[in-house]
Amino acid sequence: MTLSINNISVDILGSSILKNINFQTNKGEIFCLIGTSGAGKSTLLRALNRLQSISKGEIHLNGQSIYKMTPQSLRKSAVMILQTPSLFEGTVEDNILFGVKLNGSYDKTDSKTVARSLLEKVGLETKLLDRNASTLSVGQQQRVSIARAIAMKPTILLCDEITSALDPQSTLHIQELLVTLKREEKLTIILVTHNMDLVQQIADRVGLLIDGKLVEVSPVNEFFNNPTTELGKNFLSTIA
Template identity: 45%
Template sequence: MTQKDKIAFDHVYFSDGGKDILRDLTFTLPDGFIHTVIGPSGAGKSTMIKLINRLMDPTKGTIFVDGKDVKSLDVIKLRRKVGMVFQQACLFEGTVADNIRYGPNLSGQKDIDVIKYLDMVGLDSSYQNRDVSQLSGGEQQRVSIARTLANSPEVMLLDEPTSALDPASSQVIEELILRLKKELSLTFVWITHNMEQAMRVGDYTLLIVDGQLVEYNETKSFFKNPEKEITKLFIEGKLKKGASK
């Protein structure tokens, strides 16, 4: 079976206040896999994934989803197709059900099976009427994922979704994402600072340093046999600040 490219960056740059945040990013991400993104703090990882669903636009270059320039797509439809989950759950005030119904209601869908989406993220039906402020951090993150799933996305962007969680809650989220990939054939782009997590969940791994793509490979090969010296230094925790490709 031939792999289909879901996302592609073509010579993408992003600058802010005269500072280059991303420089000449060119790569393709095949459909149906988890792509983990690692790199030093401030390397441009979060900016990179925000460009995919147009929370930001590149200064130069083109980003494609399913072969279409994202700038040519209706931004609301794009953000339903390419959902995003942040480090903090960022839930709206109200009940769990209110949050899950929110996106579909905006698009005119009224009969939303809230329990279906709760089940997808491993929460039982009793959660639907709970106020989100009463949930634990791990439960809130699962509700955030359920809210994103209710929009029927094809891609999910995950910006360090477990970094604020305890180890047990992090494991639940990891297992959930792995199951969703298998059951729904979704494509995930997952930023993580935890290299052990990247090794556990990633099918492919990208290293971003100083706004540039240093290396992109299947995760097992990426960590076992890095092609670039800078990759090896990063994996070993020896990469000095300001290192470049």
């Protein structure tokens, strides 16, 4: 078990956004959070590394309350990747090494080697290292974002709709990359997405959120072939 989410709720401005959420993630699995728009998926993802405060409940990472960790330590272990690549003006190398430089966790003498290795891992040519990141395609920028995330050697990647702005070919690249990271790095990946084809291709388990409630958690094949709740059946009927 990597993350344990126990009875958490989130209230914002008097509205109940998340209601008594419970689930656990396993090391080296892809867990997809799915559901209707406005169901609370992104809010839940943000709560997992304290970008969103919870109103009650407990969240543990590797057995430790995330509220007993410093934000910096938590966000080094549980790294968020956003829908729109959040790169800054500078080279690809600068962007990849940004987090590890802040944490002082790299040897300056081998920074180019580290950045080159990470770029290769996400399937990009190393000749891009000295390019300004803003000149890359959106799909390439998203892979640079993932390289920057895994440079931190995290336990978990928190991915919020990271393929929604991409073309089909770039989406396929990201899909293959996430599966590779799960297999080779034993990363736990929590992915919020509306792309059900992607879910069926890469997820180990899915969690269905409806109106702030986690109504079903199932292995991916079981969910799509035989959902156990009426809400699950209704959800699938809307996307068929």
